Amino acid sequence: MTRMEQKGNLERFSYDDAIVKKFTLATLLWAAVAFLVGIIIALEMAYPALNGGLKWITFGRLRPLHTNAAIFAFAGNAIFAGIYYSSQRLLKARMFSDKISQFHFWGWQSIIVAAALTLPFGLTQGKEYAELEWPIDIAIAVVWVAFGVNLLMTIVNRRVKHIYVAIWFYIATFITVAILHVVNSAAVPVSAFKSYSAYAGVSDALVQWWYGHNAVAFFLTTPFLGLMYYFIPKAVNRPVYSYRLSVIHFWTLVFLYIWAGPHHLLNTAVPDWAQTVGMVFSVMLWIPSWGGMINGLMTIRGAWDKLRTEPIVKFLALSATFYGMSTFEGPMLAIKSVNELGHYTDWIIAHVHAGALGWNGFLAFGMIYYLVPRLWRTELYSKRLANIHFWVATIGILLYVMSMYTSGITQGLMWREVDAAGKLAYPDFVQTVSRVIPLYWIRAVGGMVYLAGFLVMLFNIFKTISLAPQVQSDETEDECVPYIRKPLFSGELSFSHRVLEARPMVLAVLTAVAIGIGSLISFAPMLLSSSVVESNYHDAINKPYTPLQLAGRDIYVREGCYTCHSQMIRKTVGDVLRFGPASTIEESMYDHPFQWGSKRIGPDLARVGSKYPDLWHFRHMRNPSQVVNGSIMPTYGWLHQDRTDFAILKKKLSVMKMLGVPYGDEDVERAESWAKEEAASIAAGLRAEGADVKEDREIIALIAYLQRLGNPTRGGVK
Amino acid sequence: MSIIWFLVPAALLIGVGFLVLFIFAGYRGQFEDLETPAVRVLLEDQFKDEKENRK
Numbered sequence: 001m002t003r004m005e006q007k008g009n010l011e012r013f014s015y016d017d018a019i020v021k022k023f024t025l026a027t028l029l030w031a032a033v034a035f036l037v038g039i040i041i042a043l044e045m046a047y048p049a050l051n052g053g054l055k056w057i058t059f060g061r062l063r064p065l066h067t068n069a070a071i072f073a074f075a076g077n078a079i080f081a082g083i084y085y086s087s088q089r090l091l092k093a094r095m096f097s098d099k100i101s102q103f104h105f106w107g108w109q110s111i112i113v114a115a116a117l118t119l120p121f122g123l124t125q126g127k128e129y130a131e132l133e134w135p136i137d138i139a140i141a142v143v144w145v146a147f148g149v150n151l152l153m154t155i156v157n158r159r160v161k162h163i164y165v166a167i168w169f170y171i172a173t174f175i176t177v178a179i180l181h182v183v184n185s186a187a188v189p190v191s192a193f194k195s196y197s198a199y200a201g202v203s204d205a206l207v208q209w210w211y212g213h214n215a216v217a218f219f220l221t222t223p224f225l226g227l228m229y230y231f232i233p234k235a236v237n238r239p240v241y242s243y244r245l246s247v248i249h250f251w252t253l254v255f256l257y258i259w260a261g262p263h264h265l266l267n268t269a270v271p272d273w274a275q276t277v278g279m280v281f282s283v284m285l286w287i288p289s290w291g292g293m294i295n296g297l298m299t300i301r302g303a304w305d306k307l308r309t310e311p312i313v314k315f316l317a318l319s320a321t322f323y324g325m326s327t328f329e330g331p332m333l334a335i336k337s338v339n340e341l342g343h344y345t346d347w348i349i350a351h352v353h354a355g356a357l358g359w360n361g362f363l364a365f366g367m368i369y370y371l372v373p374r375l376w377r378t379e380l381y382s383k384r385l386a387n388i389h390f391w392v393a394t395i396g397i398l399l400y401v402m403s404m405y406t407s408g409i410t411q412g413l414m415w416r417e418v419d420a421a422g423k424l425a426y427p428d429f430v431q432t433v434s435r436v437i438p439l440y441w442i443r444a445v446g447g448m449v450y451l452a453g454f455l456v457m458l459f460n461i462f463k464t465i466s467l468a469p470q471v472q473s474d475e476t477e478d479e480c481v482p483y484i485r486k487p488l489f490s491g492e493l494s495f496s497h498r499v500l501e502a503r504p505m506v507l508a509v510l511t512a513v514a515i516g517i518g519s520l521i522s523f524a525p526m527l528l529s530s531s532v533v534e535s536n537y538h539d540a541i542n543k544p545y546t547p548l549q550l551a552g553r554d555i556y557v558r559e560g561c562y563t564c565h566s567q568m569i570r571k572t573v574g575d576v577l578r579f580g581p582a583s584t585i586e587e588s589m590y591d592h593p594f595q596w597g598s599k600r601i602g603p604d605l606a607r608v609g610s611k612y613p614d615l616w617h618f619r620h621m622r623n624p625s626q627v628v629n630g631s632i633m634p635t636y637g638w639l640h641q642d643r644t645d646f647a648i649l650k651k652k653l654s655v656m657k658m659l660g661v662p663y664g665d666e667d668v669e670r671a672e673s674w675a676k677e678e679a680a681s682i683a684a685g686l687r688a689e690g691a692d693v694k695e696d697r698e699i700i701a702l703i704a705y706l707q708r709l710g711n712p713t714r715g716g717v718k
Numbered sequence: 719m720s721i722i723w724f725l726v727p728a729a730l731l732i733g734v735g736f737l738v739l740f741i742f743a744g745y746r747g748q749f750e751d752l753e754t755p756a757v758r759v760l761l762e763d764q765f766k767d768e769k770e771n772r773k
Contacts, residue, residue: 138771163748179732203721206755210725230759239756254736258729280751585719701732704719 011159019101020473021375022685024368026109028458030073031364033116035451037066041113041446045601046437046630047626055638056120060560065119070356071129071177071322073112075220078364080108080147081168082227083369090164090230096153099147107143111136116172122558123193127208129215130184134195137185138500144181148174157480161659162304165246172254176218184211191648194554196655201588202270205596209264212441217257220355224363225249225292228320232299232368237313241298243360245291252288256281263334266343267570269585275336289327296320312387315366318394322358326351334401340572341416344600346436347408350401357450359398365389365457372461373576376474381463389456403442410436411518411600416574424577429603434630453461491703542712544590544661545705547649547675548682552650552705554637556595565599566634567606567709580710589713590661602633607710614682617703639699644679646696647674677705 044050044059087292088094097102114136118124124131131684132140133356151174155167184207189636199207219429221682231242240246262270262278297320300306306313329351333342342348373380380386414432417425426432434519435653545553556562568573570581588594616627624633649671657663676695683695693699743749 160758161747162741162751162758164755164759175735176732179728183728201719202719206725210729233756233759238759239760243756244752245747251736251740255733260734274722309748362729 002600010479012093012477012479013092013159014475014477015268016084016095016098016101016474017375017476019095019098019105020081020085020371021474023084024371024375025078025369026105027074027364028461029083029111030069030092031361031454032075032451032458033064035068035447035454036067036498037062039444039447039451041066042440042447044634045632045718046440046444047479048634051634053635053637055122055559055636056632058220058559058635058636060563061122061124062123063161064128064560065116067129068131069112069113070120071215071219071228072115073226075356075360075364076108076112078226078360078367079173079223079437081103081371081465082231083151083223083365084477085375085707086166086230087170089478090160090167092160092478092482093154093155093157096150096157100150100438102245104143104150106387107146111139111143112132114554116137118193120514121164122560124560125185125187125195125197125202126556126560126562126595127184127197128556128562129182129212129422130208132194134185134187135192137181141178141182141185144174144178150176153376159480161483162699165240165243165250166226166230168247168250169222172250173218173223173226175212176222176254176258179227180211180214180218180302180662184208185248190652190655196659197593197596198659200590200592200661201594202585204592204594205265205268205270205588206262206274208594209262210258213261213264214257216352216355217253217260220360221254221257222250224323224360225253227363227367228292228316228323229295231370232316232320235310235316235366235370236300236303236306237297238301238303241301242296242485249288249292249295253285253292254594256657260285260334263339265335265596266336266339267575268568268596269583279334279336283331285333286328287290289330290324293324293327295322296323299598310361311383311390312366312369314387314390315362315369318390319359319362319366322354322397326355326359329354335513336502338569340574341412342408343407343570344566345411345415345597347412348598350404350408353404354397354401357400361450362393362683365393365454368461372464376465376468378464379469381460384690385456385460389453389460392453392456393450396446396448396453399449400443401446403439403446407439407443410439411473415578416572418573419663425577428629429578430628433601433632436702437632442494489642490543512695516673542589544656546678547653547710548644548678548701548704549708550643550652550656550705551649551675551698552701552703552708553591553595553645555702557593558706561605562595562597564597564599564601566600566604568596569604569606579604587710588655592656592659592661602631605706606696606707609709610708611706613689613706614686614703615691617701617706618686618691618693621699621702634670636699639702640693641697642698644673644675649675675701 040050041059041062048059051059055061084095111132115132118133118136121129123133125133125137130137142274151170155171157164158385184200188198189195190431192626229240241401241606259281260278262274263282264278266275266279268275297317300313300317307317332338333348333351367523369380369386411432414426414435419425567583567588569579569581576582587606588596618640620627621636621639623635624631650668653663653668653671657668679695679700680698683693683697686693686700
């Protein structure tokens, strides 16, 4: 509220454009990083030696960096740029506080930098799209709430009565992401950069995918829909096709999305009824999603000629088209029988990239081409280059998704193919890997083409900005007749008409948040106590990990093994024939965090224990392709050199004990010596077979863990 | 699976929260006019000067 003059009833005020500029530039920067890391890991799959044996850039460590950069850095900054631009204009009010805006911007960028500085070092919670360790999680919560306060208070201070549908999408984004993030990130720290998830096994899986799916829903869908409902009408200068439909679209999505999470766990050990709930709600989501897609596209009616000439309209229209394709594909994949074929395969990778590159990427690009000339008070440097970007990026996406669809369906079919005798047609997993390698090359090329298009955009935007007038204001003036005269907190805090009117809205939102937090607190003790009861009951068949196994498990989490290997044998013929009896809930009951995984670039490991001798693992981790011909697993030579941290095991066990894992006090006390004993015996066994290894090396701990998988009582606690 | 006892109420609460918000918004007259907001968005807020100059 820096500039405000009264001119009769007409109020003059200004919008903060500086913050939009910042978020726009940050979007461009992080997009480049996200795309580049994506290409590196795509190439690593086609050519595993690419990482040069460096642990910091293995697929398992870079993949979380890629997903976090794409979702939270690229899409996140794009959302914020769009929200800060459109909210001010839709609400006819400057953002509530410039200081909070600045805090939000710099806080968010610091979080991204922190992610880039921790993930390559293996500092991870091991939960997809929620890998960041607990100090960063806290920072995210703080910055997110700052953003929410800024947004909600701007809504309170608005000068128009009606809240445009886009704003509703933004509100839902803030509330839901806040709750999901806090619930899913609940963890108990072991050290400054290591923590264990508060939930275990199936509970952790349900919380994770409740979060995971709604991260897609409320981070990559609702905010972008809000942007769509603002920028498509603006770009074609036509009102949205049906405003009524957009309102219905919003409310239906909000009520349905929150239930769809279990579709990520179909055919697993999760009880069937929960799977069915997830499936039914996912299929229902198809209807409002397509309502929204049609609404977005039909907004261009009467201006279809712009689709030929205006690159902005091209980007936005194709974006809405990809939204339609993804939201048809999503419900389809959420049907159990379709999911049986598609789950764990590259089909899912194709699905998310159609969404991320097509829907999110193109919407962000269209929005930026719209914003930059307006923010910098100039014209776009070259419309032709923007058109080139559009076509190059479109070809990139097509190469990407087509190769991944082909690869995914190939994998799905090969994994479950049986011969006349009922035996697997491709018993060696690596056979199914070798088959899709050419497609991995095509995918990498697709990514490079997409990046090439983006570089054209970077050049175009750079030229646009550098040719813009040198002296220019970071404010946009506007004026309107406010629907209620005095804004909240305008100098003296008078309880005007407006304060009272605006209050219930804030109250309702705060109540929802408060109830959420309250129920969390009240349910927490019950969760802990019931998990203890379950533990005692199942203790006879399933022992907690020995300290050495736990150390090995932490290495497994650190290296991001879950990005390529599942630990969940589904109740499907193909899975059971290939990997053994279907996984049960009990088998992962002490897993903080669960490591069921979502992808099989390599085979499932739920029952890998005892399948191979220790020496096999020892040699395999050093050079996988020497042991398994055609393997694309990278080498893990540093595990044979780096030392296991035995000293921290006592602390780790005590945290696990606190979380309900039934370790005795004496188990915790002797954790270190116990682990050393077990390590010595494994190392002795390896040495007897001719391996040159000391007992304090990480490979020993990892072998202890891998041999435990599927052998719930192996070396267990007494 | 005990987490279900948290997740289901939590999801319900989110749903109920939005329901309250929806009813409240309706009560406050947010959905009375579902025609003009779509048009009002298009009213330009900037470039006013430039546009006038161009004409």
